[in-house]
Amino acid sequence: MKVLVPVKRVVDYSVRVRVKADGSGIDLNGVKMSMNPFDEIALEEAIRLREKGQVDDVTALSIGPRTVQDTLRAALAMGADKAVHIELPADTPIDSLAVAKLLDAIVREDGYSLVLLGKQAIDTDLGGTGPMLAGLLRWPQASFASELTLIDTHLRVVTETDSGLRTLELPLPAVVSADLRLNTPRYASLPNIMKARSRPITVRTPAELGVDVTPRLRQRAVSPPPARAKTAIRVESAADLVRSLRAEGALK
Amino acid sequence: MTTLETIDTDIAIIGAGPAGLSAAIRLKQVAPERDVIVLEKASEIGGHTLSGAVIDPAGLDELLPGWRDRRDFAAVPVTRDRFHVLGAKTDLEIPDWLIPDIMKTPDGLIVSLGEVVRFLAREAEALGVQVFTMTAAVAPLFGDDGAVTGVLTGDLGRHRDGRPKPGFAPGVAIRARQTLIAEGARGSLARTLIDRFALDKHSDPQKYGLGLKEVWHLPSDRHAEGRVDHYLGHPLGNAAAGGGFAYHAAGNQLFLGLVVHLDYADPTLSPFEEFQAFKRHPAISPLLEGATRLSYGARAIASGGWPSIPQLAFPGGALMGCAAGFMNVARLKAVHSAMRSGRLTAEHVARALQVEGGTITLDSLRDELMSSPIGKELRRVRNVKPLWSRFGPLAGAALAGLDLWITQLAGRSLLGTLHHKGPDRASFRPVVGGRSRSYPRPDGTITFSRADSVHLANIAHDDDQPVHLRLSNPDGPLGETVPRLGAEPAVHYCPAGVYEIISSGGLPSFRINAQNCIHCKTCDIKDPLDNITWTPPEGGSGPTYTGM
Known part of the structure; x- marks a missing residue:
């Protein structure tokens, strides 16, 4: 059984992002990039399934310019068996639907039984790729997984909802998106990072896969959130605090 | 195992x-x-x-x-390089002919290292x-x-x-x-x-200094690409050797900083607050009005020579x-x-x-x-730092300048080779009569708190890892240093606010917020008891500077 884990290269979670002066996007110059943390969790889960002997092959896939190969090397160092890079020219915008179509084409071509991906990418926070892919493939899906068990040919997935935990059972093939509590990803060891540097990466293009990646969404402007009030005051007592909050209109 | x-x-x-x-x-x-x-x-x-x-x-x-053909980083040739002596409100520019050539770098480039x-x-x-x-x-x-x-x-x-x-x-x-x-x-x-x-x-x-730096984005009417200024005097005055710098880098950026030599004596001196005070000086503050601070960081430098x-x-x-x-x-x-x-x-x-x-x-x-x-x-230039340490920040700087002139003109220093007397940690003097250096509150536009500044260093540090700042004697700060000096200097010198004395249950305790550490190493250098050892935390911890 083969598992596909799409991994996205995003601005690292620790970086305080800055909007470009012209409002056209985020300034990425010299900014630390890393694997989307939810994708890392998805990859960890896939590797654990393989370590349990329930999965034979874990393929990591990333879409973008050549720099995404750094992310694929990180995936190989963590324990992915193969890496596929769908190459786009630098600065090509791509939206969730185009990503889902590329994944759909790869899944149909290479025959995966499970797609495990992050519930959302921390840069755009859209969370659209997983559900769109499930729709294109006409596969069952479980989103926001916090626990996953593979039983013969079906999955039992505990997912997180606004009102609590929900347990789903779904037949394979399926799409599952990983939430934060699914696992804690492993650190790649130095010897594995070293080995990953010389492993092959399969490079594909959208044209080969017959997918038109022209975006259907256009980003009009990016602006930083309004600055917060900069003054802090020290209050002497709880009563003072309540009075101040009332004065600010935060309490009625 | x-x-x-x-x-x-x-x-x-x-x-x-x-x-x-x-x-x-x-x-x-x-x-x-x-x-x-x-x-x-x-x-x-x-x-x-x-x-x-x-x-x-x-x-x-x-x-x-x-490298010049292959470089992918900005390297701005210095067009104008000046030394200034600052008073509390004054700014005296030292004429270029007074600066000995051995202090100059005519083909210098402003870069982000x-x-x-x-x-x-x-x-x-x-x-x-x-x-x-x-x-x-x-x-x-x-x-x-x-x-x-x-x-x-x-x-x-x-x-x-x-x-x-x-x-x-x-x-x-x-x-x-x-x-x-x-x-x-x-x-x-x-x-x-x-x-x-x-x-x-x-x-x-070895002698050290602590360098603090902020990167600012300036409105273009205040930015003069290639301009370099160094400042002696205010705010450190005679409290510590060192000085400020302002480099007009590429892309309307200003690299602003203060270096504080770590052989200062007052345990309550805060290099961070001195840096904030430097920005309030009329030579600097007009540059920063309407400008945006992009990043902050600090690092010790070795200055013994x-x-x-x-x-x-x-x-x-x-x-x-x-x-x-x-x-x-x-x-x-x-x-x-x-x-x-x-x-x-x-x-x-x-x-x-x-x-x-x-x-x-x-x-x-x-x-x-x-x-x-x-x-x-x-x-x-071997006698510059020893003179600075011996004769104090102001007189020492003047004597060092004189020594450089003599070296330049006569080909050698008349002083032979002067030596450093002791490590920086030995230079503390007790706070006299409980008087500590006091600093104004930050204004939130030009000056900031340490907590707000450390936020701009993009720190990643898994809280749940062993504390990497080790005390040989856990009672040292409160049991020895405070009684002896009247203050715990770590609370003041740390540019990231790692060290705090907090009151728990009515008793003071010394707290180490290791997750704030920006790896400057000052505590390992300046602790009066040589009681703090900086060890590397997990790989990947600490600041993630961009463009510093």
Whole structure:
């Protein structure tokens, strides 16, 4: 059984992002990039399934310019068996639907039984790729997984909802998106990072896969959130605090 | 205990800064068949690199003659370079003819050193050097004969109490014929090795400064690309040696900073607050109105100069760059000498590996470096820092200037070689009558709190890891230092607010907020009891500077 884990290269979670002066996007110059943390969790889960002997092959896939190969090397160092890079020219915008179509084409071509991906990418926070892919493939899906068990040919997935935990059972093939509590990803060891540097990466293009990646969404402007009030005051007592909050209109 | 995984290499280099990467590049240039591994504790190359920086391009020119065509970083030629003496409200510009030439760098370039080292890392990797980020070297490895045989890298994924967490990756042993230490000022391995091999037996104690820096984006009407200003006097006055800098870099950026020499006496002096006060001076504050602060950071620098250079070689390796202490304090330049030391050490290592088996000790390395341009420029300015320490920040600076003029005109100093009296940690005097230095509250536009500033250093630090700032005596701060000095200086000198005295249950306690640490090493240098040891936290921890 083969598992596909799409991994996205995003601005690292620790970086305080800055909007470009012209409002056209985020300034990425010299900014630390890393694997989307939810994708890392998805990859960890896939590797654990393989370590349990329930999965034979874990393929990591990333879409973008050549720099995404750094992310694929990180995936190989963590324990992915193969890496596929769908190459786009630098600065090509791509939206969730185009990503889902590329994944759909790869899944149909290479025959995966499970797609495990992050519930959302921390840069755009859209969370659209997983559900769109499930729709294109006409596969069952479980989103926001916090626990996953593979039983013969079906999955039992505990997912997180606004009102609590929900347990789903779904037949394979399926799409599952990983939430934060699914696992804690492993650190790649130095010897594995070293080995990953010389492993092959399969490079594909959208044209080969017959997918038109022209975006259907256009980003009009990016602006930083309004600055917060900069003054802090020290209050002497709880009563003072309540009075101040009332004065600010935060309490009625 | 499981056995360690081992990686064998010819040369292991600790620290991917200008010295380490220059050595790596040079090794591959002269001995391409050698395996070279560079370890870097930051999560990204340049992530822990912080410098002014106006660099003397000699270092780059000598190492990579074609660098100007290949560079992918901004390098702005200095168009105007001035020294100022600040009073509380006044700004006296020193006429250029009063500045001795040996303080000048006519072909200086304003750069982000972080961007320079990223470029160097790419050059190194293209030559076949293996560079590993997120990898802290935590201890030297020793062979049966006592020689250094490599380093141990840090574990990833331990609980605060030491137990491995899920996903734990144990450290590995990197075994190398030569281990080159390029950790920058006051590195943790350098500290261990200097002690173990008594490398400083014949040299003065190393002296340090703490450099604080902010990057600002200026409105274009206030930005003068290529302009460089250095400031003596206010706000440090006679409280500490040091001074401010303002470099107008590419892209409307201003690199603003203050260096505070760490031989100051007042335990309540806060280098961070002095830096904020510097920005309030009328020479600086008009630049910052309507400007945006982009980033903040701090790093100790080695400033002892000529008399403080230790023995460089030890059996199995050597110290390079600021780990040895090659900064020229008169010219405020260190990067070119760090790069030269990397290059020359690499050539020495390549020669030695060809002819020698077994343990290699580069016995003649120190003599070679001290008679190279590195030593020559340090020798000419050797009395600057001792004069500054002896005669106080203001009179000492004036005397140092005079000494430089005499050196320039007469070809040598009339003072012979002056020496440093003691380590920086020994310079504290008790707070007199409970009077501590007081600082105004930040205004939130030009001046900020430490907490708001540290936020701009992009710190990543897993809280749940063992505390990397170790106290030999946990009662030292409150039991000895406070009674003796009337204050705990760590609370004041730490530029990231790591150390606090808090009241718990009515009793004071000393708290270490290790997750705020920006790896400047000041506590390891300045603690009056030598009680704080800075050890590397998990690889990838600490600041992630961009464009510093």
